[in-house]
Amino acid sequence: QVQLVESGGGSVQAGGSLRLSCAVFGYTYLPYCMGWFRQAPGKEREGVAIISTSASSTYYESSVKGRFTISLDNAKNTLYLQMNSLKPEDTAMYYCAADYRTCRVDGNSINYWGQGTQVTVSS
Numbered sequence: 001q002v003q004l005v006e007s008g009g010g011s012v013q014a015g016g017s018l019r020l021s022c023a024v025f026g027y028t029y030l031p032y033c034m035g036w037f038r039q040a041p042g043k044e045r046e047g048v049a050i051i052s053t054s055a056s057s058t059y060y061e062s063s064v065k066g067r068f069t070i071s072l073d074n075a076k077n078t079l080y081l082q083m084n085s086l087k088p089e090d091t092a093m094y095y096c097a098a099d100y101r102t103c104r105v106d107g108n109s110i111n112y113w114g115q116g117t118q119v120t121v122s123s
Contacts, residue, residue: 002027002112004096009117016086016121022079022096022114031111033103034072035059036081038092038119047105048094049081059105063089086121094119 008020020036035050049070050059058070069082079096096114097107 002031002098004098004112004114006094006096006114006117009094009119011120011122012086014087014121014123017082017084018086018119020081020083020094020096020117020119022081024077024079024098027077027098030054030074031098031100033099034079035097035099035103035105035107036070036079036094037097037107037110038090038094040092043092045095045107047107050103050105051079052103059103061105083119086119088121088123090119091121092119093117 003025005023030053033052036048037045038048039045048061051070067085071080093116095116097110098112099109100111102109
């Protein structure tokens with residue numbers, strides 16, 4: 001059973017930075033894609049950043065392009081999301097996810113989710 005354990009969330013002022021980490025346990029082979037999704041109160045879940053584990057190609061939601069960077073350290077079995085120039089609208093619960101079939105940005109084919117880590121950005 002694959003387990004995803006996130007860490008690194010917290011509270012920061014606008015303009016600040018945070019790095020989220022997602023440790024992957026219990027897998028036999030890497031997922032096809034891994035990514036970070038977020039959901040703010042009253043809003044739908046959205047894909048923030050996704051990475052193909054084989055090709056290392058990436059997708060970023062338009063509002064985070066140039067500010068967030070997704071990366072995968074295969075040696076440490078850990079997925080990262082470096083978030084710079086944070087804005088209050090980035091406030092949400094962030095979830096790590098693993099997809100063994102596709103790289104869909106809507107998250108509807110995700111096989112495994114982490115428990116989530118809260119990111120709060122104050123103005």
